[in-house]
Amino acid sequence: MGYRFTRDDVGYLGSAIGGDALAEVGQLELTTATHLRDLERVRRAHGDRAAALIETVRLRRRAAAKLLDAGQWLLTDDALQQATPTLVARQRAARLAGRTVHDVTCSIGAELAELARVCPAVLGSDLDEVRLAIAAHNLGPRRLGAGERSARATATGPSEETRNVLLARADALRPSSRDTVVIADPARRADGRRTHDPAKLQPPLPDLLAAYAGRDLAVKCAPGLDFDRLDWSGEVEVVSLDGSVREACLWSSGLAERGVRRRATVLSSEVGGWSITDAESDDIEERAPGQWIIDPDGAVVRAGLVRHYAAKHGLWQLDPRIAYLTGDTVPEGVRGFRILDRMDFREKALRAELHRRDCGPLEILARGVDIDPDALRARLKPRGTRPHTLVITRIGRAATVFLCATP
Ligand SMILES: C[S@@+](CC[C@H](N)C(=O)[O-])C[C@H]1O[C@@H](n2cnc3c(N)ncnc32)[C@H](O)[C@@H]1O
Numbered sequence: 508m509g510y511r512f513t514r515d516d517v518g519y520l521g522s523a524i525g526g527d528a529l530a531e532v533g534q535l536e537l538t539t540a541t542h543l544r545d546l547e548r549v550r551r552a553h554g555d556r557a558a559a560l561i562e563t564v565r566l567r568r569r570a571a572a573k574l575l576d577a578g579q580w581l582l583t584d585d586a587l588q589q590a591t592p593t594l595v596a597r598q599r600a601a602r603l604a605g606r607t608v609h610d611v612t613c614s615i616g617a618e619l620a621e622l623a624r625v626c627p628a629v630l631g632s633d634l635d636e637v638r639l640a641i642a643a644h645n646l647g648p649r650r651l652g653a654g655e656r657s658a659r660a661t662a663t664g665p666s667e668e669t670r671n672v673l674l675a676r677a678d679a680l681r682p683s684s685r686d687t688v689v690i691a692d693p694a695r696r697a698d699g700r701r702t703h704d705p706a707k708l709q710p711p712l713p714d715l716l717a718a719y720a721g722r723d724l725a726v727k728c729a730p731g732l733d734f735d736r737l738d739w740s741g742e743v744e745v746v747s748l749d750g751s752v753r754e755a756c757l758w759s760s761g762l763a764e765r766g767v768r769r770r771a772t773v774l775s776s777e778v779g780g781w782s783i784t785d786a787e788s789d790d791i792e793e794r795a796p797g798q799w800i801i802d803p804d805g806a807v808v809r810a811g812l813v814r815h816y817a818a819k820h821g822l823w824q825l826d827p828r829i830a831y832l833t834g835d836t837v838p839e840g841v842r843g844f845r846i847l848d849r850m851d852f853r854e855k856a857l858r859a860e861l862h863r864r865d866c867g868p869l870e871i872l873a874r875g876v877d878i879d880p881d882a883l884r885a886r887l888k889p890r891g892t893r894p895h896t897l898v899i900t901r902i903g904r905a906a907t908v909f910l911c912a913t914p
Contacts, residue, residue, distance in 0.1 A: 509584025510562040514640050519556060520563055521644040522583050526552050532560045533567075566816050574617055582615060582639045589694060590617035591727065594774050595746055595753055597621045599690070599725065600761070606723075608688040611679035612710070615829065617643035618690065623672050630684055632677035639674055641683050680718050686760065689719050692727040703731050724759040744770040744782075747806035755809070771810040778840060789814035791823045797835040799843040800825065800898050800909055802872060826902045829875045843905055844872075844896050844911035852876070852899055852906035857888050860910065865891035870913055875901035 519525045535545045549557040564581040573592040574580065596618045604625040613631030615638050622629045623646065633639050677683045679691055692713060693708035695701050717724060730752040734743045744756045761908050766786040770903035774780035791814055807816045808830045817823055822834035837843030850856060861869070866889040871880035872888035876899055896914040898904065
């Protein structure tokens with residue numbers, strides 16, 4: 508839950524005095540081992556501001572991996588957890604470049620900061636006044652990172668800094684702008700617990716969709732959302748970052764690419780990203796396994812685009828109902844498993860084969876079979892020196908194991 512910041516805290520932390528105090532506290536280790544000593548020191552120097560100062564420094568350190576320009580930002584624990592990672596927000600903003608965009612659940616401004624880079628004007632609103640005050644600080648002129656001089660924020664009232672970001676307190680369910688693209692990111696917590704029920708999001712997804720019917724709208728949702736049951740006529744984009752599926756974004760028809768209903772976007776902090784859509788071919792052959800097994804990125808699997816991905820890269824499926832792919836080459840930048848052997852899944856025979864191959868570290872991937880990889884590894888007792896990977900899956904009716912070299 509973390510420290511509960513007030514508007515007064517935000518005013519102080521955003522002031523010149525608060526900024527100096529944060530810089531000073533930022534020099535401290537603030538580890539579990541030094542906590543008491545550090546707290547005592549900050550209390551002596553800054554009295555009852557100590558908790559807000561320490562929490563802010565800790566949050567900034569945690570934010571660094573997720574929010575790339577947040578070195579000088581103010582944050583709250585919940586808002587940081589809810590914030591869209593910069594690379595995901597940047598990718599969405601790129602699709603909206605040049606438009607006027609209203610983020611109707613803007614929180615502390617993680618999406619707004621990216622939109623402000625590429626849009627002529629952006630509006631941000633939220634119900635939470637503390638978060639709005641934080642957003643005003645975060646989007647202020649000196650905090651958008653190098654090269655963003657044109658991007659400025661107003662506080663929640665008039666300001667001479669007004670340029671292309673305007674913030675206001677407003678209920679997302681009562682549209683307060685016209686002719687803008689609307690983006691929303693309903694909170695996934697209700698009563699302190701995570702929810703997957705669209706009606707329990709804040710604001711509720713069905714109400715949000717009804718409030719903006721006919722508008723150009725992009726709504727960020729949990730990747731676990733059952734979008735096949737949602738009567739959505741636009742595009743659903745599933746996004747992963749560094750191998751982990753982060754969100755499903757609903758794009759209204761006006762913002763979707765022609766003919767696209769499903770898209771997987773795979774982002775990487777190291778090498779950029781790529782997308783695949785259901786407008787591409789999914790024509791693949793049925794063939795015996797090739798030399799390699801490829802486990803497609805979770806965004807591709809979640810978006811239902813495994814066959815499209817296979818067709819694009821000259822791969823085919825191990826089995827039509829299973830998301831593992833196979834082929835004689837591995838797409839660039841992808842971790843492929845070279846098949847050494849294939850056998851029916853029988854533990855005793857498998858244990859003997861692993862022993863014969865001097866198998867040591869053992870990675871186990873299982874799909875379509877009821878197997879607990881950790882429990883199986885313990886039973887197989889690989890005690891050798893050579894790393895191997897087992898891909899265990901169902902081919903037709905038979906549980907099959909592919910013994911592979913670990914990449
Ligand atoms: C998941 S957060 C948004 C995070 C934001 N996209 C970011 O990247 O920082 C959801 C926000 O919706 C706000 N909210 C909830 N119900 C709302 C409503 N009816 N109107 C406006 N904002 C609302 C919450 O206060 C919260 O800040």
